[in-house]
Amino acid sequence: MARSGRCVVAVDGPSGSGKSTVSRRLAAELGAGYLDTGAMYRAITWAVLRSGVELTDADAVAKVAADVDLRIGTDPQGYHVTADGVTVDAEIRGPEVTGAVSAVSAVPTVRTMLVEHQRAIIDQLGRIVVEGRDIAGVVAPDADLKVFLTASAAARAxxxxxxxxxxxxxxAEDLARRDRLDSTRKASPLQKAADAVELDTTELGIDEVVARLREMLNSKGVA
Known part of the structure; x- marks a missing residue:
C-alpha cells in the first residue's frame, strides 16, 4: 500500500520502449507529477558541450555538472527543462546531445549528483511517475510499482x-550503440531490477500499456 497518499511509479527501459509517452500519460491519469530523468542527463550534457570540455575528462565534466543551475518541471502535460536559465527542451533532443549523453551519464559523480536531485523531487511531490534507466534499482528502490518496458529492436528503431x-x-545503429554503453557502464548500468515487472510493448499501443500499469497499481491498492 502507498504511504499516506504517496505513490511512486518507477518506469525503466531503453530508448524507444515507450516509457516517456507511457509515463506522461499515466501521470496525467493519476493526477501525479512526472519526472523525466533522462532529460536531466541531457541538459547536463548540453551544458558540458557548450563549455567545451572534453567528454573524456571526467573531473571537468563533473565540475560543469556541479555548476549548472538545472531546473525541470514535473507537469506531465507540459514540462520544461532549463540549464542556467536557458530553456533547452529542443536542444537536448538534438543529435549532438544524443551522441554524447551516454558518455556524460557514465561519469559516477554526475550520476550521484543527479540521483540526489531526483530523490529530492520525488520526496517533495510524493505522488509521481519517474522514468529513466536506473529508477527502480537506484533512484527509487522503494517505489510502489516498478516496471521495465522493453520492445523489439525493430519496433524501437x-x-x-x-x-x-x-x-x-x-x-537502429545508434540505439544499439547507446544500449551497449548504458548496459556496460560501471555506474548504475541499464538493467531490470529484480523485483520489477517486465512488459514487452512491441505489439501494444500506448493506451494498452497504460491500462496494464493501472491494473498493476489497482492490484497493489495504490491507484
Missing part, C-alpha cells in the same frame, strides 16, 4: 526514427 524524423537504419 521505428518509433524513435518517427519521433526525430531520422533514417530507421541509422537510428
Amino acid at each position: 521505428a518509433r524513435r526514427s518517427a519521433e526525430i524524423a531520422a533514417d530507421v537504419a541509422a537510428t
Whole structure:
C-alpha cells in the first residue's frame, strides 16, 4: 500500500520502449507529477558541450555538472527543462546531445549528483511517475510499482526514427550503440531490477500499456 497518499511509479527501459509517452500519460491519469530523468542527463550534457570540455575528462565534466543551475518541471502535460536559465527542451533532443549523453551519464559523480536531485523531487511531490534507466534499482528502490518496458529492436528503431524524423537504419545503429554503453557502464548500468515487472510493448499501443500499469497499481491498492 502507498504511504499516506504517496505513490511512486518507477518506469525503466531503453530508448524507444515507450516509457516517456507511457509515463506522461499515466501521470496525467493519476493526477501525479512526472519526472523525466533522462532529460536531466541531457541538459547536463548540453551544458558540458557548450563549455567545451572534453567528454573524456571526467573531473571537468563533473565540475560543469556541479555548476549548472538545472531546473525541470514535473507537469506531465507540459514540462520544461532549463540549464542556467536557458530553456533547452529542443536542444537536448538534438543529435549532438544524443551522441554524447551516454558518455556524460557514465561519469559516477554526475550520476550521484543527479540521483540526489531526483530523490529530492520525488520526496517533495510524493505522488509521481519517474522514468529513466536506473529508477527502480537506484533512484527509487522503494517505489510502489516498478516496471521495465522493453520492445523489439525493430519496433524501437521505428518509433524513435518517427519521433526525430531520422533514417530507421541509422537510428537502429545508434540505439544499439547507446544500449551497449548504458548496459556496460560501471555506474548504475541499464538493467531490470529484480523485483520489477517486465512488459514487452512491441505489439501494444500506448493506451494498452497504460491500462496494464493501472491494473498493476489497482492490484497493489495504490491507484
